[in-house]
Amino acid sequence: MKIVFLIILVIFLPLKAMAFETIDIEKLYGNTIPVSISTIGQEQNTKLEKILNSVTDVISQDLQTTVDMEYKGLLNYTMDANILNLKKYNYDGIAYNINVNVFQMPSEADKYVIEVRVYDVKNESVLTEKKYAFKEDNIRKTSHIVTDISYFAMTGKIGYFQSKIVYSSSDVVKNKNSKKSIYIIDQDGYGEKLLLQGGILNSPIIDSKKNALMYIDMTTGEPFLKAVNIFTQEKISLDKVYPSLSGKKYTSSPSLCKNDNCLILTNLLEDGSSIIKLSSKGDESTIVNKSETINTSGSTSPDDQMLVFESNYEGRRNLYVSDISAIQMTKLLVGNDGIYAEPSWSPDGNWICFTKLRNGIFHIGIIRPDGTDEQILYSSYMLENPMWLPNSDGIIFVEKKSLSSKTTLVMIDLSGRIVRKIKTTTGATSPFMWIIK
Incomplete structure (x- = not known):
């Protein structure tokens, strides 16, 4: 989807009240939602001006990474000196305007306030307005919050x-002294931070209701599921989080149910692997248990009633769907034109993403839960670990462009048009996106 994007400095005065009219954005603007940013001007070269410029830079960068818009550069207009002329914006096809101001908090010299209003331009109405206090070293985080509330309003x-x-570093495991650590980074590539080290640590996931960072520790050569507090990194006894895990050592491919009240794991067996579901109440159930087959990478539907997973049940790795009670299992993909793996069900339930290996090339693809409408979004030398963005608009995954290159985190929208690469210090595997609440 394409968007005309406009940044312009104006002075704000209250708008007249108008009856709200429902607008069909798709009909009015096609597949675009044109957006502008405006600010209340500050004196040039002041500290407030610099902070305001930093805020609008972050917001505009955020908006450009969504499937909803395309940045078209700075457009200048001659505006009324004292009025935010929304009708003028409307004439130029602007649907919404994000008006931002920054001022110093009178009572605390080291704090500032961002004031934001999101306008429906056609109706000359305010969709939302908020104020956020922040310190100068917290500009990026506060600006991301402003983008979040603006994006939801629009x-x-x-x-x-x-x-x-959160992700595991992509260090090559050559011997028992090799290390793989767990890092965390902002979605825009800033603020990279080491969380855990001291072993071979893989597959991090976060249970936000329990503030638990769970991961697979392969330091001894066998997979053990462990957990720490995401904020303090203090060890958490898994018996307290998922009681039925007590005594289990051989587990891999952890994933959370969509409602965060259960955990899906691969349990390694002597003749293959099964997929089990553990609840925080202590209940355990086996969803998939086919002898002499590898069943792994389970991901639940939004209502947690269905599971998609990969299996070599028919000889070649493919994707299957099962109800959570394991009464019925259905092959999702028909045909043998590739090896399908690592499925993930989208939060809105409309798609399943996966990796596909065909003729020596890896692909990231999507398919409907009923097995129709398969689409390939991205291809490269090696791709793995696809995971959905929280709003189902895109996918994050890991790319390795050649045998000798370092792995990179990649975000892509469902059209394949917007591709964004996130550089990390060590390379990355097993990304997990954590929504801050």
Whole structure:
């Protein structure tokens, strides 16, 4: 989807009240939602001006990474000196305007306030208005919050701009002394931070209701599921989080149910692997248990009633769907034109993403839960670990462009048009996107 994007400095005065009119954005603007940013001007070269410029830079960068818009540069207009002329914006096809101001908090010299209003231009009405206090070293985080509330007001969709990504470093495991650590980074590539080290640590996931960072520790050569507090990194006894895990050592491919009240795991067996579901109440159930087959990478539907997973049940790795009670299992993809793996069900339930290996090339693709409408979004030397963005608008995954290159985190929208690469210090595997609440 394409958007005309406009940044312009204006002075704000209250707008007249008008009856709200429902607008069909698709009909009015096609597949675009044109958006502008405006600010209340500050004196040139002041500290407030610099902070305001930093805020609008972050917001505009955030908006350009969504499937909803395309940045078209700075357009200048001669405006009324004292009025935010929304009708003028409307004549130029602007649907919404984000008006931002920054001022110093009178009572605390080291704090500032961002004031934001999101306008429906056609109706000359305010969709939302908020104020946020912040310190200068917290500009990016506060700006992401502003983008989140603005994006929701304009689209009705959850923003992910203040989200963070946890991932395992991509160090090559050559011997027992090799290390793989767990890092965290902002979704826009800033604020990279080491969280855990001291072993071979893989597959991090975050249970936000329990503030638990769970991961697979392969330091001894066998996979053990462990957990720490995401904020303090203090060890958490898994018996307290998922009681039925007590005594289990051989587990891999952890994923959370969509409602965060259960955990899906691969349980390694002597003749293959099964997929089990653990609840925080202590209940355990086996969803998939086919002898002499590898069943792994389970991901639940939004209502947690269905599961998609990969299996070599018929000889070649493919994707299957099962109800959560394991009464019925259906092959999702028909045909043998590739090896399908690592499925993930979208939060809105409309798609399943996956990796596909065909003729030596890896692909990231999507398919409907009923097995129709398969689409390939991205291809490269090696691709793995696809995971959905929180609003289902795109996918984050890991790319390795050649045998000798370092792995990179990649975000892509469902059209394949917007591709954004997130550089990390060590390379990355197993990304997990965490929504800050």
